[in-house]
Amino acid sequence: MNTDLQTFDVTVIGAGPAGLAAALEADRQGAKTLLIEREARLGGILKQCIHDGFGIVRYGEKLSGPEYAERFIERLPDSGVTVWTLSFVSGIERVGTDSFLTVITREGMKRVRTRSLVLATGCRERTSRQIGVHGRHCAGVFTAGTAQYYTNILGKLPTKRCVILGSGDIGLIMARRLTIEGAEVVGVYEAKPTPSGLTRNVSQCLWDFDIPLHTGKTVSRVFGDARLTAVEIASVDGCMCPIAGTEEIIPCDALILSVGLIPENELAQSIGVPLDPKTKGAIVDERNETLLQGVFACGNALHVNDLVDYVSESGETAGKAAAGSDRPERELLPVECDQSLLYVVPQRLDKAAAESERVFFFRSSADMDNALLTVSRGETRLLSKRYAHLRPPEMERLPLALSSEQLAGEEPLLFHLEEATHA
Ligand SMILES: Cc1cc2nc3c(=O)[nH]c(=O)nc-3n(C[C@H](O)[C@H](O)[C@H](O)COP(=O)(O)OP(=O)(O)OC[C@H]3O[C@@H](n4cnc5c(N)ncnc54)[C@H](O)[C@@H]3O)c2cc1C
Structure with a gap:
């Protein structure tokens, strides 16, 4: 156990694109900065996004997720940022406007005191339980991000024939990715009348690969014991409820969900950061400072962004403000x-x-x-x-x-x- 208190001006939780940008900017402003990441590698969700399209606004180039993240990671050795990976922030306490963090690391538990705290914890995907799909929750129901992790990081194909529910960007990208890898994507089913993802993704991921998009439809039930064997599709009414008599059974071995992202804010809530019910992220001012002085939020933890370029911008905004030593009223x-x-x-x-x-x-x-x-x-x-x-x-x-x-x-x-x- 290593419980000596270590002190920093700025501590950033999460080393995805938001946290990387925040830490580098705080360091550039002269702040003694700590970057904490629970995973072994830096880059957040970008590590598994091997398709291109990242960085168009910022660099005028179409980079893959890992390439985009590398533009920031490669600057770390020349910076003064202290980086802790495989380190999980399990608790925060506030004393005045300072924050005290408990961090679980490979070397044991560490304690950190920081003048400014930047929350860059990203978001998580909604699951089948959150959208009320009926039936046994057998193997074969994946969020699109998990299917992406299996395919791109573990190199294992999670399905041979699947249905994708929801037309969010990750689902569209996985429809294409799974098709390229030889799986059959029966179709993307969306309850709303229009797709939820970017127009460019609908065109490049579905139309270019002849993958059908069915709007006004949902998955009302899943079938299977140990593993999924089929899903039931139904049309929905104006209230998004399945319409009796429109059901259709589609045999498949996986249901892949792309039904929304939710900012990850358990740590923020534990210290009483007020959240906006519309974004599900913190309420912030133009410097990304929350209503708790000295606590900042950025990236997808603040609100779900469509482009990573804006995620980096919001990290820089937070990092710059967090580094400021004055605390004006x-x-x-x-x-x-x-x-x-x-x-x-x-x-x-x-x-x-x-x-x-x-x-x-x-x-x-x-x-x-x-x-x-x-x-x-x-x-x-x-x-x-x-x-x-x-x-x-x-x-x-x-x-x-x-x-x-x-x-x-x-x-x-x-x-x-x-x-x-x-x-
Ligand atoms: C599954 C998934 C797939 C996505 N795929 C695409 C895509 O294909 N294309 C696209 O344009 N956008 C995609 N996005 C959107 C993407 O999340 C954003 O563009 C961007 O990566 C968000 O950056 P971020 O830094 O805010 O969050 P993230 O990249 O999610 O980084 C957050 C980091 O915080 C760390 N963390 C969280 N809590 C703690 C803690 N308590 N202690 C320590 N570390 C912690 C996490 O491990 C993670 O590394 C995807 C999002 C998700 C959730």
């Missing part, structure tokens, strides 16, 4: 959205922030053509911007300069979207 103003948006991040603005430009990320709640975004405070309109197309799977990044006069008073900022009406 914040004057937080709420940022809200109505039902035309799924969410907006950050959910607070610090009126006292040094920089006038703030970067917002949002998603529309429905497909919209020729949409008008307005940002207002009461009767005052701060921004009107047109978008040719908005789709919920595609996250939007909006830089917005706001003067201190525009932020005077207590009124919240309101984001609203409207589709142009066609005469």
